Amino acid sequence: MLNTDTLFVGQTAIYLPTIDSTNAYAKELLTKNKPSAGTVIWAGQQTAGRGQVGSSWETAPFQNLTASFILHPNFLEVNQQFALNQAIALAIRDLLLSINLSNERVKIKWPNDIYVDTDKVAGVLIENVIEKSKIKHSIIGIGLNVNQSEFSPTLKNPTSLYQKTGKSFEITQLLSELCRFVEQHFLQLKAQKISELKAIYTQNLFRYQEIYNFQIAESQEVIQAQILGVSPAGKLIIQHENQLREFGLKEIQFII
Amino acid sequence: MDFSQIKELISLVQNSNIGELNIKQKGFSLNIRTDKFVGSQAATVVQTAAPAIQQAAPIPQAQPVQQAAPAAVEKPATVTETKAAPKETAAKYVEIKSPMVGTFYRSASPDKPAFVKVGDMISVDTPICLIEAMKLFNEVRSEISGKIVKVLIENSTPVEYDQPLFWVEPA
Numbered sequence: 001m002l003n004t005d006t007l008f009v010g011q012t013a014i015y016l017p018t019i020d021s022t023n024a025y026a027k028e029l030l031t032k033n034k035p036s037a038g039t040v041i042w043a044g045q046q047t048a049g050r051g052q053v054g055s056s057w058e059t060a061p062f063q064n065l066t067a068s069f070i071l072h073p074n075f076l077e078v079n080q081q082f083a084l085n086q087a088i089a090l091a092i093r094d095l096l097l098s099i100n101l102s103n104e105r106v107k108i109k110w111p112n113d114i115y116v117d118t119d120k121v122a123g124v125l126i127e128n129v130i131e132k133s134k135i136k137h138s139i140i141g142i143g144l145n146v147n148q149s150e151f152s153p154t155l156k157n158p159t160s161l162y163q164k165t166g167k168s169f170e171i172t173q174l175l176s177e178l179c180r181f182v183e184q185h186f187l188q189l190k191a192q193k194i195s196e197l198k199a200i201y202t203q204n205l206f207r208y209q210e211i212y213n214f215q216i217a218e219s220q221e222v223i224q225a226q227i228l229g230v231s232p233a234g235k236l237i238i239q240h241e242n243q244l245r246e247f248g249l250k251e252i253q254f255i256i
Numbered sequence: 257m258d259f260s261q262i263k264e265l266i267s268l269v270q271n272s273n274i275g276e277l278n279i280k281q282k283g284f285s286l287n288i289r290t291d292k293f294v295g296s297q298a299a300t301v302v303q304t305a306a307p308a309i310q311q312a313a314p315i316p317q318a319q320p321v322q323q324a325a326p327a328a329v330e331k332p333a334t335v336t337e338t339k340a341a342p343k344e345t346a347a348k349y350v351e352i353k354s355p356m357v358g359t360f361y362r363s364a365s366p367d368k369p370a371f372v373k374v375g376d377m378i379s380v381d382t383p384i385c386l387i388e389a390m391k392l393f394n395e396v397r398s399e400i401s402g403k404i405v406k407v408l409i410e411n412s413t414p415v416e417y418d419q420p421l422f423w424v425e426p427a
Binding site for chain 1: 383396397
């Protein structure tokens with residue numbers, strides 16, 4: 001079981017050897033019981049893990065960390081929800097720093113993938129329940145590739161902690177640590193330290209303030225531009241030829 | 257409501273199955289009729305409402321106004337500023353508005369049925385749609401009880417903050 005010295009995150013942990021999706025399980029749990037804030041559902045194997053709508057999250061059984069956290073960020077306005085995303089990305093980043101991956105190597109690829117070098121090691125999928133214009137519940141699904149040594153060639157740029165460090169890790173131990181970092185950043189959010197979170201998030205964005213190629217979805221045009229930050233709603237702000245432009249999720253692609 | 261909003265509304269109505277749309281705001285009312293308007297049978301907006309309530313309503317004027325209109329049957333979309341009765345029809349419904357900017361989905365995932373459809377009874381806390389913004393998925397729950405009489409927005413299209421999503425006849 002989890003050995004974590006947190007106040008609430010991970011104090012209730014449900015381990016499921018095999019499950020379709022930990023997020024789906026968490027959602028089900030919310031409709032039936034009243035799981036306490038910080039409840040963690042984690043799985044040895046996910047058979048239908050999800051990324052974005054329609055896309056799946058592939059993971060080898062018992063080698064990776066797949067967990068969903070149930071939180072109740074009812075202090076956040078609906079339009080502040082990108083801050084939750086930033087808090088979680090930073091929690092995963094802290095976990096990677098704690099296993100001695102360097103600040104230079106661990107980056108957040110907008111909006112919320114975690115990269116080591118130019119490879120994706122973790123993804124986040126957040127599902128909120130909105131009632132009366134407040135975020136009543138939040139299910140935060142995190143997938144972190146840990147001990148997997150090989151990936152399907154169909155995936156673009158996957159990696160794992162094992163590939164990047166040459167070491168294997170205890171998943172329960174990583175998860176216990178992750179609980180601590182999630183709690184830390186969640187409490188920061190609760191204390192309304194949103195601008196602090198945003199500043200660290202921005203500084204650690206993948207390809208922040210460096211000139212790279214991006215492809216604009218609508219025109220298929222490839223432009224050279226640099227990332228300057230994100231808007232409060234989470235849109236990517238880039239500078240291209242002395243012009244500032246904002247892009248939503250599927251409107252721009254990194255060329256990696 | 258400004259001119260461009262009116263224009264947008266007209267094209268929205270034209271591209272839908274709506275025969276007639278009445279909007280009333282403070283000091284302003286708008287009536288749009290399309291070639292799909294078929295006199296008193298313009299049930300989309302008016303008569304799907306529970307008849308009981310219509311009879312009980314102190315101003316059952318929707319009826320005469322619509323019967324007066326069959327001349328308009330074949331007309332393309334026309335806009336007329338009206339002062340009288342039709343406003344009562346729209347006023348009967350409560351709009352559920354979007355709590356946020358994002359992409360509107362009617363179901364939790366493409367292979368799932370819609371959360372709600374026209375005719376469904378909803379109550380407080382019934383999930384009514386999903387709005388995605390920057391990879392955050394928001395299940396929006398109703399704040400009111402009643403019957404869905406109209407879905408105002410297409411699946412998988414962008415929504416603005418405060419944009420009307422559904423018309424609900426309050427229970």
